[in-house]
Amino acid sequence: MKRLLASLVRLPRAGFVGLAILFGASVAAAQGTPSNANVDVLVVYTPGAAALYPSGVSTRINHMLNVANKAFSDSEVGMTLRLAATQQITYGDTASSSTALTVFQKNQSPFTGVEAARTAAGADLAILLRPYVGDGIAGIAYVGGVGTQGNLSGYKSWMYSHVSINTLDYVLAHELGHNMGLVHSRKQNPAGGTYSYSAGYGVQGSFTTIMAYASAFGTSDGTKIYQFSNPRHTVGGQVIGVLASNATAGADAVTSLNAVRDTIAGFNASKQYVTTRLGEFGGDERSDLFRHDPDDGATYVWVTGTSEAPTDGFGDELQATIEPTSTPVATGDFDGDGDTDLLLRASDATNTGWLLAGGTPTTVAFPTLSGSYWLAAGAGDFDGDGDDDLVWRNQWNGTNQLWWMDGANAPTVQTLNTVADLKFEIDVVGDFDGDGKQDLFWRNYGTGNDAVWLMNGSGVKSTAASTKLADLNWKAVGAGDFDGDGDDDVLFHKATTGVAALWYMNGATVTSTATVQGTVSSIWSCAGVGDFDADGRRDDIVWNRAANEEDVVWTMSGATPTSQFSLKTGKDLMEQVQAVADVDGDGKCDVVWRHPGSGANTLWRMDGSTIAAQSATDALAGSTLRIALTGDFDGDGNQDLLWRDSANGQIKVWRMDGATVLGKHDVATIADVKNELVGVGDLNGDGKDDVVFRHATTGVNTLWLMNGGAVQSTASLTKLADLNWKLCAVEDANADGKDDLFWRHYGNGGNVVWRMNGAAIASSAWLTGLADVQWKLVAVADFNGDAKPDLLWRHAVSGKNALWFLNGATVVSTGLATTLADTAWSVDGAGDFDGDGKADILWRHSGTSARSVWLMNGVTTTSATQLY
Numbered sequence: 001m002k003r004l005l006a007s008l009v010r011l012p013r014a015g016f017v018g019l020a021i022l023f024g025a026s027v028a029a030a031q032g033t034p035s036n037a038n039v040d041v042l043v044v045y046t047p048g049a050a051a052l053y054p055s056g057v058s059t060r061i062n063h064m065l066n067v068a069n070k071a072f073s074d075s076e077v078g079m080t081l082r083l084a085a086t087q088q089i090t091y092g093d094t095a096s097s098s099t100a101l102t103v104f105q106k107n108q109s110p111f112t113g114v115e116a117a118r119t120a121a122g123a124d125l126a127i128l129l130r131p132y133v134g135d136g137i138a139g140i141a142y143v144g145g146v147g148t149q150g151n152l153s154g155y156k157s158w159m160y161s162h163v164s165i166n167t168l169d170y171v172l173a174h175e176l177g178h179n180m181g182l183v184h185s186r187k188q189n190p191a192g193g194t195y196s197y198s199a200g201y202g203v204q205g206s207f208t209t210i211m212a213y214a215s216a217f218g219t220s221d222g223t224k225i226y227q228f229s230n231p232r233h234t235v236g237g238q239v240i241g242v243l244a245s246n247a248t249a250g251a252d253a254v255t256s257l258n259a260v261r262d263t264i265a266g267f268n269a270s271k272q273y274v275t276t277r278l279g280e281f282g283g284d285e286r287s288d289l290f291r292h293d294p295d296d297g298a299t300y301v302w303v304t305g306t307s308e309a310p311t312d313g314f315g316d317e318l319q320a321t322i323e324p325t326s327t328p329v330a331t332g333d334f335d336g337d338g339d340t341d342l343l344l345r346a347s348d349a350t351n352t353g354w355l356l357a358g359g360t361p362t363t364v365a366f367p368t369l370s371g372s373y374w375l376a377a378g379a380g381d382f383d384g385d386g387d388d389d390l391v392w393r394n395q396w397n398g399t400n401q402l403w404w405m406d407g408a409n410a411p412t413v414q415t416l417n418t419v420a421d422l423k424f425e426i427d428v429v430g431d432f433d434g435d436g437k438q439d440l441f442w443r444n445y446g447t448g449n450d451a452v453w454l455m456n457g458s459g460v461k462s463t464a465a466s467t468k469l470a471d472l473n474w475k476a477v478g479a480g481d482f483d484g485d486g487d488d489d490v491l492f493h494k495a496t497t498g499v500a501a502l503w504y505m506n507g508a509t510v511t512s513t514a515t516v517q518g519t520v521s522s523i524w525s526c527a528g529v530g531d532f533d534a535d536g537r538r539d540d541i542v543w544n545r546a547a548n549e550e551d552v553v554w555t556m557s558g559a560t561p562t563s564q565f566s567l568k569t570g571k572d573l574m575e576q577v578q579a580v581a582d583v584d585g586d587g588k589c590d591v592v593w594r595h596p597g598s599g600a601n602t603l604w605r606m607d608g609s610t611i612a613a614q615s616a617t618d619a620l621a622g623s624t625l626r627i628a629l630t631g632d633f634d635g636d637g638n639q640d641l642l643w644r645d646s647a648n649g650q651i652k653v654w655r656m657d658g659a660t661v662l663g664k665h666d667v668a669t670i671a672d673v674k675n676e677l678v679g680v681g682d683l684n685g686d687g688k689d690d691v692v693f694r695h696a697t698t699g700v701n702t703l704w705l706m707n708g709g710a711v712q713s714t715a716s717l718t719k720l721a722d723l724n725w726k727l728c729a730v731e732d733a734n735a736d737g738k739d740d741l742f743w744r745h746y747g748n749g750g751n752v753v754w755r756m757n758g759a760a761i762a763s764s765a766w767l768t769g770l771a772d773v774q775w776k777l778v779a780v781a782d783f784n785g786d787a788k789p790d791l792l793w794r795h796a797v798s799g800k801n802a803l804w805f806l807n808g809a810t811v812v813s814t815g816l817a818t819t820l821a822d823t824a825w826s827v828d829g830a831g832d833f834d835g836d837g838k839a840d841i842l843w844r845h846s847g848t849s850a851r852s853v854w855l856m857n858g859v860t861t862t863s864a865t866q867l868y
Contacts, residue, residue, distance in 0.1 A: 036324040037265040038295060040084035041065070041176075042123035044104070044114060048093040049129045049165040054446075056422060059373060059395045060165060061086060061129070067226070068173035069347040071210055073325055075228040075254050079261045080324045080347075081176070082294070084271060085121035089114075093130055097137040097162050104128045105142070105160040115157075122271030124264055125179060127172065129165040138167035141175040143183060145194040150259045152181060152194065156267045170210055170226055177211050177228065180260055182253050185212040190248075194260065197250030201229035201241045209240055211253060228253035270295055276544045276551050277331045278528035279340030281359065287530025289542065289551060289567070290340065292328050297321035301359055302551075302567060304532050320361050326352065332379030332388030335407030343376060343390065355408060364408045371396070378429035380438025383457035391416070391426065391440065398422055402459060414459055423447070430479025430488030433507040441466075441490055443476050450476075452508035464508035474501075480529035480538040482558060491529060491541065495522035500541075502559050514559035517623065521846060523824070527551065533562075580829025580842050581630035581639035584658035589831030591842070591851075592630075592641065596623040603659040608834035609853040609865035615659035622647075631680035631689030634708040642667075642691065644677060653709040665709025675702070681730030681739030684758040692717070692727065692741070699723055703759045715759035724748075729780030731789035734808050742767075742791075744777045751777070753809050765809030767791075775802075779830035781839035784858045792817075792830060792841070799823050803859050815859035825852075 043061050050057040065081050072079050089110050091100070102108075104126070107115050111128075118126050132138065141161035145152040161175040181194030185202060192199050200211025207223045208214050214221050227233065229241035229251040244252040281288045282303040291300040299318040322328065322344060330343040335355050342354040343366070350368050354361035373396035382389045383404065390403040390411070398420040403411035423446035432439045433454055440453040448470035454461045471494070478491040483504050490503040498519030503510045520543055527544040531537060533555040541554040554561040583590045583603060591604040599621035605613040624647040630639045634655050643652040649671040655662040670693070679692040684705055691704040701717035724747035733740040733753050741754040751767035770793070779792040783803055791804040799821035805813045820843070828844040834855055841854040851867040 036078045036080055037261040038080050038082055038270060038324060039125060039261070039265045040082045040121070040123045040268070040270055041125045041127055042084055042114070042118045042121050043086045043127050043129060044089055044111070045086065045129040045165065046091050046093060046131075047088060048131045050088060052131055052166050054423075056395065057129075057165075058086065059422075063373065064163075064165075064169060064172040066347055067169045068176065069325065071170070071173050071226050071228065072257075073347060074226070075230055075233070075257075077228060077254055077257045077261070079257065079265075084123040085117065087114075087117055091130070093133055095133070096135045097130075097133060097140045097164070100128060100130060101140050101142075101160065101162040104162060105158065119268055120271075122268045124267040125159045125161070125176060127175075128160070128162045130162070132164040132166055137164070139163040139171040139175040141178040143178045143181065143193055145181045145260070146183075147191070148181075148194055150181070150194050150256070150263075152260050152263045159264070159267060168221060170221075170224060173226075174210050177253065177257075180257055180264055182211050182228075182256060185216060186242075186249055186251055188213060188216050192250070193256065195244070195250075195256050196247060197242070197244040197252045198256035199229065199251045200253060201251035203238060206238065207235070207240075209253070228257060230254040275328070276527040276542065277328060277342075278530045278542060279331050280333070281339055281356070283338060284534075285531070286534050287528075287532050287538075287540070287542075288340075289527075290328075290331060290342070292322060294324070294327070297324060318359050318361075320354070329376040330379045330390060332390070332405070333381075333386075334379075334388055334390075334405040336386040341388075343379075345376065349374070353408075362408065366403075366411065367413065369401075373397075377426035378440065380429040380431075381436075382438050382455040384435075384437045385457075391429070393419075393426055395422060398424075416460060417463075421446070424449075424451075427476035428479040428490060430490070430505075432479075432488055432490075432505045434485075434487035441476055441479065443469075445472055448472055452505075454507060466508045467503070467510040473497075477526035478529035478541065480540075482537075482539045482556060484537055484539075488538075491516075491526065493520060493526060498522070516556075516559045516561070518554075518561055518564070524552075580831055582831070583630075583639050583656050585636075585638040586835070587832065588835045589829070589833050589840070589842075591829075592617075592627060594627065596626070599623075599625075605658070606833045606853075608840075608855055609863060609867070611867065617656075617659040618654075618661045618664075624648075625652075628677045629680040629691065631691070631706075632687075633689055633706045635687040642677070642680070644670075646673060649673060653706075655709060663709055667709060667711060675700075678727045679730040679741065681732075682737075683730075683739055683756045685736070685738040692730065694720075694727055696723070699725075701727075705758070717759055718754075718761060722747075728777040729789070729791075731780045733789060733806070735788065742777070742780055742789075746773050749773055749775075767806075767809055768804070768811045774798075778827040779839075779841070781830040781832075782837070783839045783856055785837040790839075792827065794827060796823060799825075805858075817856075817859045818854070818861045818864075 045057055053060045069081050091110055104111050142158040144155040144158055159179050163172050163175055182198050183189035183193040185200045200209045202208035202212040202217035205218045207225050208217050209225050209227055209229045225235050231241035231243045231252055233240050242249045242251040244250045244255055275292050277290045278287050279290045281301050286304045288304050289302040299320055326344040326346040328342050329345045331340050334341040339356050341356050344352045349370050351366040353364040353366050373394050375393050375395055377391050377393040379388045379390050387405050389405050392401040398418050400416040402414045402416050405411050424442050424444045426440050427443045428441045429438050432452055437455050439455050442451040449468050450466040452466050453463050473496045474492045474494050476490050477493045479488045482489045482502050489505050492501045498521045500516035502514045504512045524543040524545050527542040529541055532540040532553050539556045543552045551567045553565045555563045580589055580591055588606055590606050593602040599619045601617045603615045603617050604611050625643055625645050627641050628644040629642040633640045633653055638657050640656050641654040650669045651667045653665045653667050674696040675693050676696055678694045680689050683690045688706055690706050693702040699721040700719050703715045703717050705712045724745050725743050728744050729742040730739045734755055738756055740756050743752050749769050749771040752764055754764050755762045774796045775793045776796055778794045780789045783790045784805055788806055790806055793802045800819050801817040803815050803817055804811045824846045825843050828842045830839045830841050833840040833853055840856050843852040853865050854861045855863045
């Protein structure tokens with residue numbers, strides 16, 4: 001039976017006391033810090049915790065983690081905590097700390113999704129932050145693996161802790177120490193933790209290390225040494241631990257932590273991926289990319305025009321690594337040699353410059369900025385001397401500094417105006433007035449106010465308010481000259497909708513705005529704006545998806561992307577799959593691609609998961625035109641293409657024979673875009689497919705009976721005013737030669753089929769209900785080869801996939817297909833790709849635009865192949 005303790009930190013009688021932090025240590029018998037393990041943490045906090053830090057709770061969270069990391073580093077523990085994710089969850093601030101920890105660890109309401117979030121973020125540990133609730137407990141955590149001699153492999157589910165966010169800085173490190181098998185001290189816990197020596201240490205009336213209670217040693221937290229017990233270290237002439245070989249008094253938390261760190265770091269696969277920054281490394285004035293892998297410290301450069309799109313997405317590896325306690329925080333040409341340099345900031349607040357020349361760094365020590373609250377807010381040439389400079393912002397007191405850089409020489413430090421409102425952030429740096437000197441764009445994430453500081457060689461030339469953008473979901477993410485007028489503009493991104501927008505600037509004045517064509521979901525972030533197409537304008541956008549280690553460059557013309565190039569796959573991601581259908585009549589489904597920017601259309605003839613041939617078909621200019629549906633409208637056995645223009649409602653039909661367009665027909669114009677094309681099938685049994693419309697606000701349903709490229713007649717179908725009813729598929733449910741309509745109610749989970757005879761409902765039948773509306777009916781096709789349609793379901797949360805095998809409206813059997821847990825994958829289409837008479841599945845990944853084909857035999861996936 002596993003032994004598990006819940007251990008806590010109690011507040012000293014005096015409450016929150018000030019600390020005399022003793023960070024310095026002399027090493028009596030130098031051991032050297034071992035290789036590093038990265039431990040990723042999920043931090044959950046309550047609204048009450050956030051309210052205590054109105055300037056930004058993230059600043060407090062990062063500070064607590066930095067204190068813990070400094071303690072690990074000073075103690076010679078080879079471990080670095082990394083913030084994997086944060087999440088605010090509404091939970092009261094009255095329950096006791098022990099109650100809150102129990103609810104948190106058990107994933108009881110409202111924490112039901114925490115373990116899933118922990119897994120998704122790749123977090124090894126989970127921390128709950130609340131305000132101090134008056135129960136005398138500053139923190140509480142489970143002690144992992146008591147008496148197991150370092151075997152914590154079975155304790156993943158107990159890696160939970162609760163910390164009062166407004167308590168002493170060391171408490172988070174203390175509680176995580178408990179998770180990792182440490183107890184307070186041998187005086188308080190004689191048997192020790194995971195090892196007998198897995199304990200804190202103290203000297204009566206003198207000091208305690210991080211884990212030991214000050215009260216147990218007759219002292220206060222004011223004498224706390226922010227280190228873990230280590231008999232090889234001395235502080236103030238006193239050894240701060242006892243050798244592990246001492247069976248009754250051993251106190252060597254450092255040895256214990258170094259023994260278990262790899263197990264802790266391996267609880268969940270890391271999602272801390274390569275990060276990307278823009279630079280210029282090729283000497284051709286075109287933008288390039290610098291990448292850093294935090295797991296092994298490796299660094300890479302991708303040089304535009306010389307580096308092929310690498311399969312690993314990294315580029316050419318540099319012969320230099322970044323220590324795990326350091327992070328690249330800024331890039332700029334600090335020595336004016338034309339190559340981009342880097343600023344690294346360590347957890348101990350030291351700053352190091354990498355002056356790069358041809359990919360080789362020269363290391364330079366820059367001034368230390370004490371405290372974790374200093375943020376390198378941006379780099380740019382603020383005085384026009386050819387060297388990029390640095391601007392810093394203190395997230396605790398609102399002070400700001402400008403470092404005038406001069407290569408390897410010490411920068412000249414200038415204090416700028418204090419901005420006491422900590423909701424103001426320096427979002428982007430750009431030359432907004434076209435004077436050759438970079439300026440600062442500020443945004444207030446409490447009010448939506450925006451401001452510009454125009455800079456000159458002596459500091460701030462002028463300040464001015466800019467246009468207010470009250471919706472705080474909009475974040476300024478980059479600056480570049482998108483309109484070619486010689487001064488920079490501001491790029492905004494709204495993660496909640498994926499929309500990007502441009503503010504065209506003249507100083508602090510917004511002269512006009514534009515919405516960028518195309519959307520970018522919240523899983524992508526802007527890595528910067530540069531010039532990748534050598535048009536002489538810094539107007540191309542780099543989007544980074546860290547989880548897939550992929551960068552995509554959008555080359556721009558104003559607000560319009562002209563290409564969306566993946567540096568990982570080499571593919572232009574503006575190309576979209578707009579049809580999955582048997583276009584050439586060979587009994588196997590094909591794929592039709594469209595590039596909305598150029599209007600080019602391409603047919604992939606498929607043979608199973610193999611692309612048998614690629615053929616260009618006729619182009620059709622117009623970014624608002626897309627293939628809405630496919631169907632055999634002329635009855636020749638080949639699927640045809642039905643187009644709709646979202647701008648004017650025009651509908652066209654192309655009659656196809658493979659990649660050859662037999663005829664192009666302007667069918668009609670339906671200007672009301674809410675009258676949506678929702679299905680296609682032969683409802684009257686004449687051998688030609690027909691078209692179903694549904695109005696998104698009225699629930700009116702309309703049928704077009706087709707004859708080639710013409711509408712033979714129109715008819716009204718039964719109205720469904722309840723808009724929760726969605727038409728999911730059009731298939732022949734009862735084998736009468738006429739296709740029927742499959743509906744699902746996304747409010748109550750009801751499912752029904754209308755057996756059709758033209759526009760008339762011959763009969764209707766209820767299918768088995770499925771109350772969990774997270775189950776989405778994503779395809780109807782014959783998956784088992786019995787010539788009867790089956791239903792393919794996908795669960796939007798769990799990623800499970802299921803099949804219902806039908807005989808008319810009767811569910812004959814059901815089965816789970818292969819689970820695809822990444823819900824970014826969606827079904828792009830279902831059809832018989834290999835000609836075996838059974839439907840297969842085409843998948844699309846919303847983040848990477850990757851496509852994959854699953855060849856199916858009923859519920860069994862016989863093969864899965866990624867097309868690109």
